[in-house]
Amino acid sequence: MAVTTDPPLAGAVDPAPTRRGLRRPRALGAWAAVAPLLVYCALFLGLPTWALLYEAVRRTDPATGVTSFTARNIAESWSGFYLTAMWGSLRLSLLTALICAVVGLMTAHTIAQSRGRMLRQAVLTASGVLANFGGIPLAFCFIAAAGTAGEATGLIRRIDPGFALDTFTGLVLVYPYFLIPLMVLTTMPALEGLRPQWREAAAGLGGSAWDYWRHVGGPILLPTLLGGFVLCFGSSFAAYATAQALAGGTVPLITLRIASVLSGNVLAGQENLGMAMSLDTIFICALMMAVYLPLRARSARWLDS
Amino acid sequence: MARLVTGEVAEDRGGPEGGGPEGAAPEGGGPDRAMPEIAAPDRAASPGRAVGARWSARGGVTGRLSRVRWWRAAILGVVGIYLLGPLVSALWFTVYNPRLREFSLAPYGQLFGASGFPASVRMTFLLALTTIALEFALLVPAMVAIRLRLPRLRGVVESIAMVPLVVSPVALTAGVSSVLGWGLNDQGSWIFRLDADLQSQSFPLILPFVYAILALPFAFRALDAGLRAVDLKILVEASRGLGASWPIVLWRVLLPNLRAGMLSGAVLTLALVFGEYTVASILGFVPFAVWIVQDGQGSGQLPIAVSLLSLLLSWAVLFLVSFLGGRRAAAVTDRSS
Numbered sequence: 001m002a003v004t005t006d007p008p009l010a011g012a013v014d015p016a017p018t019r020r021g022l023r024r025p026r027a028l029g030a031w032a033a034v035a036p037l038l039v040y041c042a043l044f045l046g047l048p049t050w051a052l053l054y055e056a057v058r059r060t061d062p063a064t065g066v067t068s069f070t071a072r073n074i075a076e077s078w079s080g081f082y083l084t085a086m087w088g089s090l091r092l093s094l095l096t097a098l099i100c101a102v103v104g105l106m107t108a109h110t111i112a113q114s115r116g117r118m119l120r121q122a123v124l125t126a127s128g129v130l131a132n133f134g135g136i137p138l139a140f141c142f143i144a145a146a147g148t149a150g151e152a153t154g155l156i157r158r159i160d161p162g163f164a165l166d167t168f169t170g171l172v173l174v175y176p177y178f179l180i181p182l183m184v185l186t187t188m189p190a191l192e193g194l195r196p197q198w199r200e201a202a203a204g205l206g207g208s209a210w211d212y213w214r215h216v217g218g219p220i221l222l223p224t225l226l227g228g229f230v231l232c233f234g235s236s237f238a239a240y241a242t243a244q245a246l247a248g249g250t251v252p253l254i255t256l257r258i259a260s261v262l263s264g265n266v267l268a269g270q271e272n273l274g275m276a277m278s279l280d281t282i283f284i285c286a287l288m289m290a291v292y293l294p295l296r297a298r299s300a301r302w303l304d305s
Numbered sequence: 306m307a308r309l310v311t312g313e314v315a316e317d318r319g320g321p322e323g324g325g326p327e328g329a330a331p332e333g334g335g336p337d338r339a340m341p342e343i344a345a346p347d348r349a350a351s352p353g354r355a356v357g358a359r360w361s362a363r364g365g366v367t368g369r370l371s372r373v374r375w376w377r378a379a380i381l382g383v384v385g386i387y388l389l390g391p392l393v394s395a396l397w398f399t400v401y402n403p404r405l406r407e408f409s410l411a412p413y414g415q416l417f418g419a420s421g422f423p424a425s426v427r428m429t430f431l432l433a434l435t436t437i438a439l440e441f442a443l444l445v446p447a448m449v450a451i452r453l454r455l456p457r458l459r460g461v462v463e464s465i466a467m468v469p470l471v472v473s474p475v476a477l478t479a480g481v482s483s484v485l486g487w488g489l490n491d492q493g494s495w496i497f498r499l500d501a502d503l504q505s506q507s508f509p510l511i512l513p514f515v516y517a518i519l520a521l522p523f524a525f526r527a528l529d530a531g532l533r534a535v536d537l538k539i540l541v542e543a544s545r546g547l548g549a550s551w552p553i554v555l556w557r558v559l560l561p562n563l564r565a566g567m568l569s570g571a572v573l574t575l576a577l578v579f580g581e582y583t584v585a586s587i588l589g590f591v592p593f594a595v596w597i598v599q600d601g602q603g604s605g606q607l608p609i610a611v612s613l614l615s616l617l618l619s620w621a622v623l624f625l626v627s628f629l630g631g632r633r634a635a636a637v638t639d640r641s642s
Contacts, residue, residue: 027454027455029450029454029551030450030451030453030454030455031450031455033446033447033449033450034446034447034450034451034455034458034462036442036443036446036447037443037444037447037462038447038462038465040443040517041465041468041518041521044481044514044515044517044518045465045468045469045472045477045518047480047484048472048477048479048480048481048483048484049472049477049480050480051480051481051483051484051487052476052479052480052483055483103380103384106380107380107381107384109377110377110380110381111381113377121624121627121628122624124627125620125623125624125627126620126624128573128576128623129576129616129619129620129623130388130616132523132573132576132577132580135580135581135582135583135594136580136582136594136597136598136612137580137594137597137611137612137613137615137616138391138612138616139612140395140597140608140609140611140612140613141391141392141394141395141609141612141613141616142391143609144391144394144395144397144398144399144609145390145391145394145395145398146391149605150394150398151394151397151398152390152394176387177387177388177391180384180387180388231470234470234471234473237473238473238474238475240473240474240475240582240583241580241581241582241583241586241594244582244586244598245582245598255473255475255583258475258476258479259475259583259586259587262478262479262482262587263587274479275479275480275483278473278475278476278479278480279476281473281475281476282471282472282473282476285470285471285472285473286471289467289470289471
């Protein structure tokens with residue numbers, strides 16, 4: 001995925017239309033309108049991504065000061081301390097994404113069925129804010145609710161005596177707050193795209209609600225559900241602000257490690273480990289995207305017609 | 306005419322609601338497009354009720370149906386409590402003082418006197434405006450051109466717009482910081498000066514540049530939904546035929562038509578910039594969100610009051626904007642039918 005942003009791609013598409021553009025000045029004008037966007041993305045998305053790739057395989061020996069190309073950064077980013085963080089991130093993201101995909105889908109379904117326009121607008125706009133904006137303000141609201149002096153902390157501790165916000169369990173409690181809205185936003189269009197006629201047809205043929213979901217609604221929604229799961233996973237995996245504000249250094253997460261390496265919190269010679277870990281996260285997200293894109297195309301085929 | 310009406314209904318969706326999904330999700334492309342023509346009118350006719358009536362006529366199913374309703378209420382209740390709980394307790398936390406056993410709105414009053422608050426809000430607001438301007442200056446002409454003349458490029462731009470979902474903000478920041486580091490090698494060169502300008506403490510230009518990339522996925526979606534709702538070709542051909550120049554077409558014909566989509570994209574970008582912590586804190590700048598954290602370590606109520614206010618304010622603005630777009634669409638529909 002990341003590689004597509006590099007100039008080569010823009011360049012690869014370039015020649016043919018330019019040739020035609022010479023014949024037709026109108027197309028040339030259109031290219032002039034698109035070019036700034038492509039150049040901008042190459043500069044601020046392509047260049048940093050390329051820098052990551054480049055720096056991740058370079059290493060300066062602290063003793064000799066010689067810089068050389070090596071795979072050691074990448075290898076080290078998959079070992080020890082850093083592997084623990086990667087493992088923690090993966091575990092947290094998979095768990096929260098699983099919870100939120102299921103709960104979010106059910107919530108979205110309930111809202112899609114409701115008739116009040118006010119409710120729908122309120123929920124959708126609130127979801128937009130929470131899914132994107134969340135981060136720091138969210139963390140502080142949770143500190144007020146379930147922090148050491150929080151209003152609901154006593155209640156939660158009655159269920160789980162060792163509960164604290166700056167633990168793995170604490171993050172599992174907080175992350176759904178921005179992931180469920182994300183899931184609602186993602187699945188809402190598909191849920192609204194389920195035609196009532198399909199349901200009526202199923203009922204008319206003598207099918208129960210279960211039959212409808214088993215044979216009609218379920219298969220159509222499955223790609224959307226999986227797509228939503230992938231997005232929740234990605235969002236949870238990439239989350240930094242919430243984790244930093246709540247857990248600081250206490251929960252091993254890959255984003256927290258990257259940030260701490262970037263701010264110089266690392267042994268001499270390992271400065272580029274942050275780049276290697278960033279590359280690892282891109283690799284994992286790209287893998288998830290590779291699963292998601294074909295799924296999206298599949299569900300779009302049904303819901304689009 | 307009918308076509309125009311559906312178009313406006315579609316825009317109604319495309320603006321505020323469509324603006325949402327794009328926010329986080331690259332989803333839109335497919336399912337989003339599914340809606341306008343058929344589902345919107347159907348929903349108005351409340352399909353749930355029609356099916357419900359038919360099913361209850363079938364006797365035995367009634368029990369199951371009510372069980373389904375009960376489930377639905379339970380889910381909504383649990384999720385509602387989970388989502389409202391922290392907000393309510395944050396509000397309670399900021400207005401009630403358990404030691405003195407009294408209510409007071411003092412934390413909200415202290416807000417404006419807090420050191421660093423006006424400066425960080427001013428800077429963040431400027432950053433947000435710059436980001437929004439940059440975003441639209443890049444996206445609007447490009448997307449109009451793609452729609453009119455270069456449809457083949459749509460896929461390319463759409464996939465570029467999704468890359469920020471793969472390259473997480475932390476990873477992007479790591480890349481940006483190493484690119485910025487390269488410039489520091491030779492002092493005095495133009496690259497060094499450019500580098501220093503980008504990272505000026507009073508107004509770090511590098512932030513809007515990175516934010517524009519972070520906002521790309523949903524700005525693209527919001528605009529795309531807006532563009533889909535108008536018949537671009539006819540509008541442009543009509544105005545060009547009447548002798549308007551390209552800038553005039555863009556300014557007086559296209560922008561007013563794209564207003565709903567742009568507005569929701571802009572509000573979401575504003576929210577993103579105000580909530581953004583990752584990039585700014587790693588690169589070492591202090592806009593709003595970073596200020597809350599730095600300032601919030603010691604004092605109790607103030608940062609929570611600020612957080613609550615900023616969440617509620619951005620939600621209120623987005624909600625209003627969504628109705629603004631909706632009402633305009635409704636008015637147009639009335640006129641044309």
